[in-house]
Amino acid sequence: MxxxxxxxxxxxxxxxxxxxxxxxxxxxxxxxxxxxxxxxxxxxxxxxxxxxxxxxxxxxxxxxxxxxxxxxxxxxxxxxxxxxxxxxxxQPNHQMTPDSVGMLVGYLVERFMNQPSFRLLDPAVGTGNLLTTVLNHIHKEVSSIGVEIDDILIKLAYVNANLQEHPVQLFNQDSLEPLFIEPVDAVIADLPVGFYPNDVRASDYQLKASVGHSYSHHLFIEQSVRAAVPGGYLFFIIPSGLFESEQAAELHEFIRDKTFVQGLLQLPESMFKNKSSAKSIFILQKKGEGIQPPKQALLVKLPKLSNAVEMDKILAQMDTWFQGNKG
Structure with missing residues (x-):
């Protein structure tokens, strides 16, 4: 065999x-x-x-x-x-992004980023799996940066990038502390969901909780928007119930003020253990001078990714959307 x-x-x-x-x-x-x-x-x-x-x-x-x-x-x-x-x-926070989702994020980054070269940040790089999946599916010159607080995970990310010969700059720090990097053109992140224990640091964020600990996934969205250039794109893997929490109103307001929503792709529920752990891919563009919102956002409910016929239909629909909104 x-x-x-x-x-x-x-x-x-x-x-x-x-x-x-x-x-x-x-x-x-x-x-x-x-x-x-x-x-x-x-x-x-x-x-x-x-x-x-x-x-x-x-x-x-x-x-x-x-x-x-x-x-x-x-x-x-x-x-x-x-x-x-x-x-x-x-370690519950260290779930790896499924390959099919990583490839889909790679496809989206490739389609949205029209320039031949750009800077890419993953502020929750973990072992580097999502980042290297995306890099393996992009046919452009990318200089990438990863940030991770866990010593072992960042060492694994470093080896992962080296073995695949991707030049990645890695920072071993709390991603919600100040990032000493030049602004980036795009951000990808499988958002770490939960509460952020450092209330003093959280107080520097607009999306801090008025009472108790702040949501780390909200702060990651704000930090990513800060790190992007005007017009930069952000691709987040989010819990599908992101806008159902008691702090959702503030998050809505922040997203409306600072970004244009480009799209929301709901991943098939069959990929997840149950409905409450389902995820989506959320695409934002940071506002800036001359940056226009899309005529309409790309809203897609994805079929099972193994269903080639249905996936082809969806990709054709997305193609039409890109021609109408990004042509």
């Missing part, structure tokens, strides 16, 4: 990570970042390994030639081993 390229890479990442996990007495995810770095650098960087372990690893690495694999094969295999590690060490 033929083993697929993704399976070959998964086996290598997994087996070499298990060896390092045992030898370095670290977590599986930390070991995974270490093995990815070894592969990228083409050498074994952990000096504390026994000679026997170093030989075993060297033999495994020599069996794989990364240049034979596509970026998507590398990303998928790396994503699968990260998911394996996350199952062992469950």
């Amino acid at each position: 033929m083993i697929s390229p993704v399976e070959q890479l998964f086996t290598l990442f997994n087996e070499s990570a298990l060896i390092l996990q045992e030898e370095l007495s670290c977590s599986y995810l930390e070991a995974l970042a270490e093995t990815g770095e070894n592969l990228f650098q083409g050498s074994i960087l952990q000096e504390e390994l026994s000679e026997l372990t170093a030989k075993r690893l060297k033999k495994q690495y020599e069996e794989i030639h990364l240049e034979k694999y596509s970026n998507e094969e590398i990303r998928k295999a790396y994503q699968l081993v990260i998911l394996k590690g996350m199952k062992e060490n469950v």
Whole structure:
């Protein structure tokens, strides 16, 4: 039986990570970042390994030639081993964006961004899976930036970008603290949903809660709008019930004042465990001089993404919308 390229890479990442996990007495995810770095650098960087372990690893690495694999094969295999590690060490906020959603965001970024090169920010970059999915589906010159507070996740994002040879600037910080970056042309984010514990920092935001903790997903939207150039586009993966909370009125007002709503794509409910965890893709454009709202927003209820016939119809409708609004 033929083993697929993704399976070959998964086996290598997994087996070499298990060896390092045992030898370095670290977590599986930390070991995974270490093995990815070894592969990228083409050498074994952990000096504390026994000679026997170093030989075993060297033999495994020599069996794989990364240049034979596509970026998507590398990303998928790396994503699968990260998911394996996350199952062992469950952190509810670290859910990975499904591939089909990442590809859809990539398609939308490609269609909305008319310039040949642009700057892209993911302020909730996590392991870099959404960002590298989007980069793999864009045929333009993109300089990208990722921000992540979690040390292990950003190390995984760094290795992920390196293995796929994407030049990404990464910042290990709280994304809601000031970002010391030049304004960007586009933002993508799978919004972290929940409460933001730092009330002092939240008080700098228009969307702060009047009582208690503020919603981190609201603050991420405001921070992203701040980080964008006038006319910049924002692509958010949002909970479908975003506008049903008790703080929704303020969010509505902020979005109306600062942006034009370009579109809302409701993802199929079948992708999610239940109706309450359903998500949508929300597309905004930051207001600025000479920036006009679309004639009408792109409103789409997506079918099952595996339903090729229905998806083709939707893509044709979207194509017509782009010609009428972005032509």
